[in-house]
Amino acid sequence: MLQLVARRLLATIPTLFGVLVVAFLLLNVVPGDPVAEMVGERADSATIARLRGELHLDEPIPVQFGHYLWGVVRGDLGRSYITQRPVLGDLAERFPKTLQLAGAAMLLAVISGITLGVIAAIRPGGLIDRFSMLIAYVGVSFPVYWVGLLLILLFAVALRWLPPSGYGGIAFLVLPALTLGTRSIAFLARMTRGAMLDVLPSDFVRTARAKGLSERRVIGWHAFRNALLPIITVLGLDVGNYLTGSILTETIFSWPGVGRYVLLAIQKRDLPAIQGSILFLSVIFVLVNLLTDVLYAKADPRVAYD
């Protein structure tokens, strides 16, 4: 297993280099000018030309890339053109908040989604099955925006139980986590139900029952463990997406996470901030994928990585 991890980590280096090259090239191709965003609505051409020179934006692209790459190698993601703060510091400040939101959303999704899916699969077509699948349909179909605003309407404005937005203690986390987790709850419920329905008619489940094991043990251990692989896949993808920023949820709930940082960086064409964020988030995504692979092997010993 350690070998697997080491090998995969080494393989990330060319992946990340590729990400850097593609991101750098793309950012130099798309329209929009970072200096125009710095100077605001009214500027003189001399100031713009001077700033381009000072930021090395008038140098050939390979030279600019060389400068940037040298910085990255030294662990320096550069400074934002707009705020002049170090990009790494900005990301380090925001990532724990995104992690907190993603963690809460996933916890919610795992507990509710898997429970709903398992219960639904035990009695397919029954009342609980229909109810949980209705919830799943609704969860998948409702846009995040709608869910977020509805939750704000109900719990913050009408009932006054929770704050509408902002960052703080648990009270501030509930609504954004619920909003972000809704889709995962729905997906996980459907995925778990499907996987369980595939597994439950299997011979080994019948054998487990024939051995006289309790139904709880048959479902919870023998059947569920074998239904885990697709569930881990969904979880891995969702965790990766959540950790790399949930722009809509963070915007609706004024949550000061990575998603909003990236959005603003893109809007302002803040090249160091965009490139730094892409690199940082790519590392996160790669690590989550690696963790998912490790979990595959743990969940099912038949999975082997050569």
Add this chain to the structure above:
Amino acid sequence: MLRHLHRTVNLFDTAKSALFLCLLAGCKQSGERAQVREPVYYERDDPRSLDPALSTDVTTGEMIALLFDGLTQFDGDGRLLPALSDRWTADRTGRRYVFHLRAGVSFHDGRSVAAADVKRSFLRVLNPQTHGGRVWPLLPIAGAGDFADGHATDVRGIEVLGDTAVAFTLTEPLAVFPKFLAMPVASVVPSSPPSDFGQRPVGTGPWRFVAWQHDDYLRFARNPNYWGGAPLSESLTVRIIPEALTRAAEFLSGRLSVVEVPFGETKKWEQEHPDWLKRRPALRPVYVPLNNRRGPLRDARVRQAINHAVNVPEILRTVWNGRGALAAGSIPPTLGGSDPSRRPYSYDTSVARRLLRAAGYPDGFAVQLWRSGSNVELGQVAQAIQAQLAAVGIRVEIVSRDASSMREAVRKGDTDMAILDWWADYPDADNFLYPLFHSASFGPGGNYSFYSDRITDSLIMVARRTVDQSARETLYRRIETRVFDAAPWIYLWFPVDLWAEHPSIEGWEVPVIFNGQHWTKVRVTARR
């Protein structure tokens, strides 16, 4: 047709509006229950920095106005008032100004403000190493351009006269120079500010810096020694809330003191809560620059025809909820130099067709109208213009881009037409003529229509040099009549800003200029 257009806004916005109607209805009682305990304001985005030298946008400028002072300042009505300088004089040529410092003013850390601080602050803004981006308010000072370009080690036009006065010699007379010094970038900062000054600022303003959680909130405490009188509230919080409907929910929950009324909710709020609302005509024209250097738009008759073909009053009423005053020029009606007797272009398609025929386009032509994808309201206006120009044979293709891409294209002159608004930097007619119509302001300077007229150029420069206010305003009226007749824009309207104020708040007014609200007279009282 317009009503139909208004209904066909995308489903997403309709859904948002529908939800918000419920929200407003559902919290009629609960909204009135709540009370903020300290003034809480908001910004849409995090400020760029709290360093005045980096102040190039409205958000940053508003925060700088809380923490810092310049030699002069604007009040909420846009009047120019003394600030760190309690009086100033200009010589007869209008080229030399002497600003006398107010006695006994200290920075928040206790250091006294001296004339040398003014010079150092300005050098810092002009220094190429600052990478601020907004040096133009200081460029009229003799030698400032050379210093900014790295060709000089000092600015010869700034002269420190002892501890209490500073003199400026300008390259040429400039009547609005004292207004330039009220802009955030011209704020006075202490000498040798630390490298993290933008994160931990020290100024002389009515509010002291307490905390800044990026993308979350800024907190300020009252400066008890403020020269203009300490603020009435102990503290001020500014939250960062990017989404308009979330801001409204925060306001209705009693967690924001004031909020700009969401655009689509205008009528509802006007009906439900007229007592909450405050209006203020904005110093901001909404307009469509017609690129005077491209295709048929080079011909003034074509541009006039376009103005006659667009039913601006109807678009204002239906799409813009009536939140504005029709524009018969670029100078806002509340500013000196505007001409209240000038009438907007009449909506008359027969006149438009006649002008098009005379210009050699009896069958119209094809043209592009650019809009920013993130501005839904202006996008709807663009659709209305498209539909109305089709009636006279002008086939408009709407090009939707993100704001940055659109700005770049407009500045390069790559667009035929674009729908924009122009926010005042300083409340003076000059701010609506020099950047928007002088040929020296092509592109990045603000002249997005690339309107070029030597007589207009020279009249604008004469006005800038004219110290007598009345004579200057007469010149502005003359200039604007000339420009208006050439129709470099589609003249649309000046919006009226509509805000809601929590019943417990006293002393707040919608400022006419972004850095005119200093929150010193605002306090939370027992509910009215």
